[in-house]
Amino acid sequence: MEEKFKLSPDSFEALPQAEEPDNEKIAAPSLTFVQDAWRRLKMNKGALISFWIILLLMILSFGSSFFINHKTLVKSAPQYANLPAKIPGVPINGFNGKLKVSGQWVDEYKQNNVPKGKYFVLGTDYLGHSLAQRIVYGTKISLIVALVATFFDLTLGVAYGIISGWKGGRTDNVMQRIIEIISSVPSLVIVVLMLVVLKPGMTSIIAAIAISSWTTMARMIRAETLQLKSQEYVLAARSLGESPVKIAWKHLVPNLSSIIIIQTMYTIPTAIFFEAFLSFIGIGISSPETSLGVLLNDGQKNFQFLPYQMWYPAIVLCVLMIAFNLLGDGLRDAFDPKSRR
Amino acid sequence: MRKYLLKRVFYMILTLFLVATITFFLMKLMPGTPYSNQEKMTPHQIQIMNEQYGLNKPIWMQYLLYLLGMLHGDLGTSFQFSNQPVSYLISSRIGASAQLGIQAMIFGIFFGVIVGSIAAINRNTWIDTTSTVLSIIGKSVPNFVLAVLLQYYIALKLGWFPIADWGGFSYTILPTIALGVGPLAETARFIRTGMVDVLNSDYIELAKSKGLSRFGIVYHHALRNSLIPLVTLIGPYTVALMTGSMVIENIFSIPGIGEQFVKSILTNDYPTIMGVTMLFSAGLVAVILLTDIIYGIIDPRIRLSGNED
Numbered sequence: 001m002e003e004k005f006k007l008s009p010d011s012f013e014a015l016p017q018a019e020e021p022d023n024e025k026i027a028a029p030s031l032t033f034v035q036d037a038w039r040r041l042k043m044n045k046g047a048l049i050s051f052w053i054i055l056l057l058m059i060l061s062f063g064s065s066f067f068i069n070h071k072t073l074v075k076s077a078p079q080y081a082n083l084p085a086k087i088p089g090v091p092i093n094g095f096n097g098k099l100k101v102s103g104q105w106v107d108e109y110k111q112n113n114v115p116k117g118k119y120f121v122l123g124t125d126y127l128g129h130s131l132a133q134r135i136v137y138g139t140k141i142s143l144i145v146a147l148v149a150t151f152f153d154l155t156l157g158v159a160y161g162i163i164s165g166w167k168g169g170r171t172d173n174v175m176q177r178i179i180e181i182i183s184s185v186p187s188l189v190i191v192v193l194m195l196v197v198l199k200p201g202m203t204s205i206i207a208a209i210a211i212s213s214w215t216t217m218a219r220m221i222r223a224e225t226l227q228l229k230s231q232e233y234v235l236a237a238r239s240l241g242e243s244p245v246k247i248a249w250k251h252l253v254p255n256l257s258s259i260i261i262i263q264t265m266y267t268i269p270t271a272i273f274f275e276a277f278l279s280f281i282g283i284g285i286s287s288p289e290t291s292l293g294v295l296l297n298d299g300q301k302n303f304q305f306l307p308y309q310m311w312y313p314a315i316v317l318c319v320l321m322i323a324f325n326l327l328g329d330g331l332r333d334a335f336d337p338k339s340r341r
Numbered sequence: 342m343r344k345y346l347l348k349r350v351f352y353m354i355l356t357l358f359l360v361a362t363i364t365f366f367l368m369k370l371m372p373g374t375p376y377s378n379q380e381k382m383t384p385h386q387i388q389i390m391n392e393q394y395g396l397n398k399p400i401w402m403q404y405l406l407y408l409l410g411m412l413h414g415d416l417g418t419s420f421q422f423s424n425q426p427v428s429y430l431i432s433s434r435i436g437a438s439a440q441l442g443i444q445a446m447i448f449g450i451f452f453g454v455i456v457g458s459i460a461a462i463n464r465n466t467w468i469d470t471t472s473t474v475l476s477i478i479g480k481s482v483p484n485f486v487l488a489v490l491l492q493y494y495i496a497l498k499l500g501w502f503p504i505a506d507w508g509g510f511s512y513t514i515l516p517t518i519a520l521g522v523g524p525l526a527e528t529a530r531f532i533r534t535g536m537v538d539v540l541n542s543d544y545i546e547l548a549k550s551k552g553l554s555r556f557g558i559v560y561h562h563a564l565r566n567s568l569i570p571l572v573t574l575i576g577p578y579t580v581a582l583m584t585g586s587m588v589i590e591n592i593f594s595i596p597g598i599g600e601q602f603v604k605s606i607l608t609n610d611y612p613t614i615m616g617v618t619m620l621f622s623a624g625l626v627a628v629i630l631l632t633d634i635i636y637g638i639i640d641p642r643i644r645l646s647g648n649e650d
Contacts, residue, residue: 181356184626188584189360189618192606196614197367273483280485281588281603300489300592304497314486321481329477 033257040334047330050323057320061140068133077128080114084123084308099306122312125298131309135316138292141202141285142272142320148206149213149271153264157214158256161221162248166229176222179215187212191274195283205284209271217263224259228252258335265328269321276317292317349633353626360622361411361615365404368611394418416619417612419605427616430601435620437507438590438597442582444513445520449578450571452521453528458564460529461536462555472529479526485588488519492592505594516593520585524578531574535567572636579628583621 031039041047084099098105122132164175182190191208198204228234228251237247253260278284279293287294292313299310382390391397395406410417416427460472496504496515503512539545540563548558586599594600598617605613 177352180352181359184353184356184629185360185622186580186583186625188580188587189621192602192614193364193367193618196606196609196611197370269481276483277485277584277588280483281591283603283606296486296489303489303493310489314490318478318482318486321483322477325477325481 033254037258037331037334041330044330044333046326047334050326050330053319053323054327057139057323058143061136061143064133064136064140068137075129077124080120080124080128083114083120083128084306086120086123099308101305123308125295125309126302131295131312134290134295135292135313138290138295138313139316139320141289141291142275142317144202145205145209145271145275146268146324149209149267150264152210152214153217153267154260156210157217157263158221158253158260160214161218162225162252162256164218165222165225166244166248166252168226168229172222179218182212183215187274191278192283195278200283200286201289202285205275205278209274213267213271217260217267220259220263221256224256225252228255261335262328262332265324265331269324269328272317272320272324292320346634349630353630356626357619357623358408361408361619362404364615364618365407368615369400369403371609371611411619416616419613420608420610427612430613431598431616431620434596434598434601437595438586438599441513441516441520441590441595441597442579442586444517445582445585446524446575446578448517448521449524450528453525454532454564454568454571456525457529457532458536458559458567460533461540461563462559464537464540469533472533476526476529479522480530482522484519484523484585485592487522488516488589488592491515491519505592507595512593512595516589516595519589519592520582523581523585524574527574527578528571531571532567535570536563539563539566569636569640572632572639575632576625576629579625583624 041051093100093105098107100106120130120132122130122135125131125134160175160179164172167175187208190212191205194208194211195204198207234247234251237251242250275284275291276293276296279286279291280297282297285291285294295313296310296317299306299313303310388397395403398406407417414428416431419425419427419430456472456476460469463469492504492515496502502515506512545558545562548562553561583599586597587603588599589595590597590600591603598620601613602617604610605617
């Protein structure tokens, strides 16, 4: 099937010298590391939705600080105790002020002589607090705990790991033994000891998280630093006399950033779970302060008769956990495409 | 190997010693005395009590006595629970907790392996997606929420299992599920990832071309190789189960260590807190050492040496 053409030399034309050769040009705009990861993250629907949910919850709960503070939390209204959810204009049983009492839907608002215009979007608890307010506040506590855990992961964990890996030798050995000892004590035990020594509350939970949360991060950073240390660009920087701090900041941290981000996303759900867990068993945050764990514990006592008091905080907590887990998986795939299967 | 083991055991003892020391001095720093909740004791009575429990001795002496006692399995006397020795409190309750923990571990790993393998074999089908979604949910829903829901809907509404308390095997089923779902979800994800890797390898191709059955390939070749790394997860699972036991035993009123721990924290019963702390730390340290040794035995590619981290 070969065809031969006779081509005359005239059909070829030399390109003018001045014109740039175009074939070396890359059509797509060059992406930075973060842009590239963001592009991959956007393809992951679950992670993207989770990202927006977390952002929304953050804005909602931190924005609410102006309206829901310590004072509004303490204020109780016993005459409105244990009212179910009521959203005006929603005629669905369970959201219209009606509660199922021994198989029948009863309008609790009418029975308790609640004034006409008064309603609670998610109902009230046993002291007449608005459940919606308390859930928003509890979400804020969970997010604060998440931020604190992230903070210690990023500072203590990363710095410890880099120093340990960079110094090597005896320093590394001692630092690793310390981590080994800390991580072979169940973090629960550390938390409990902190709670016994300090007063139960936000401070002791934060202190406990500060002690126990960063070890995994430090280990991973150290392992990676050991590898990066022998890279040529680090050697070059060293031989140019760059100070170790500057090398760590300019060369190590950027190259460690994907590990840092991925590991942080694993720390956050653990921290949120821990706070809820401690408050649930009554050794974390206690009244009049509230958190999702406290709300769950309160709701659990009346679950048989007032199921909504447990369901709403449970749903919020689960959504928060699922969102962080999904976003974590998404970020892992986005920042470390090799791990994707 | 022997040098490595000796080194590990040394660090294990050092860890436990540090935990004991730190807990002891933290508890000594605490405000309050064992008598603060019992009113109307004359100074003389308090003095007699102090002498009886050795609380009049200097702190370093108390510390040495505490360490010595611990070597004999004596963890002191509970302040709150009818003056029972802590070691008795623990030994009378450890059975329930251990049974629950082991059952939950077996439940989680067994079903996790099944779910994970099925997902890996049917990769990128709706089965895989479903199992991924379920394991994310299983990982995210806190076990105490799950426990309350199981207790209400399965035990109370449907009446399939006892609501609470500790009797026979039927009493253990719901707590086991509540505790085991977390490890199940984690195992399923882990096995799926590992198995997908293994299924893409050359020896699986060979097994296929030999005409082995699907089940044979999965069971003999894929599963065995993906099971090995699972050993490394037993340590973290132990931590999760210890943590979980505190709340699950409370919800289901199981007379176990976790329930006792919560009670002693709430009543400031320092000797019991110290005792359970030591027990949990010793348990975890032992599990980590054991899993490292087992890992080295079943997978000879892993070198057991002290130099490597």
